[in-house]
Amino acid sequence: MTIEIRALTFDCIIGILDFERVTPQRVVIDTVIDYDYDGEQFLDYAAIAAHIRTRMREGEFALVETALQVLTDTLKISFPAIKSLSITIAKPDILPDCRVSVTKKSNF
Template sequence: MTIQIEDLKFQTIIGILDFERQTPQDVIINIKIEYDYIEEFINYADVASLVKTTMIELKFLLIEDALKDLSQKLQKNFPDIKTLNLKITKPSILPDCKVSVANSYKFNS
């Protein structure tokens, strides 16, 4: 089974530049989860809420650290996840493009 959460958009503090630490900016999160559905399902609303809450509360410096932390939290809270693809985009940080960092994770559940 595959869950895809596309373009989860909200504002948070993320980044290492001085102005990024003061003013929340838009981020867009894309998530792809693969898991074996037998009798238990993974609630996509819970996944989206966990990601959003974590990002807002922890105010990451680096996107890379956010990806690492989110992958660990998702795997802990949803142990049936086999494969996780996460992508975090900062759509407004540069005037002429969107910037993203992504990673894939495989878990032994």
């Protein structure tokens, strides 16, 4: 089975520029999760979305890459049924003429 959480949008502190360290900015997160469904065990997508939102807001990450690694590690610990995971963090407002994003793909 595959769960897709698309366009999870919220504000958080992320980035290395001076203003990014004090002013929350909008991020948009896309996540694709593959897991084995045995007819009983399932993954709660609302809990996954809440996990991502909470970790991002609490982390106040300097680098998107660090945020991606922390999300990958903590999602796998909190939801051990995950078999593969792709997470994209976009900062749509950081540059005036484009949307910048970084993706991490993991297989477990």
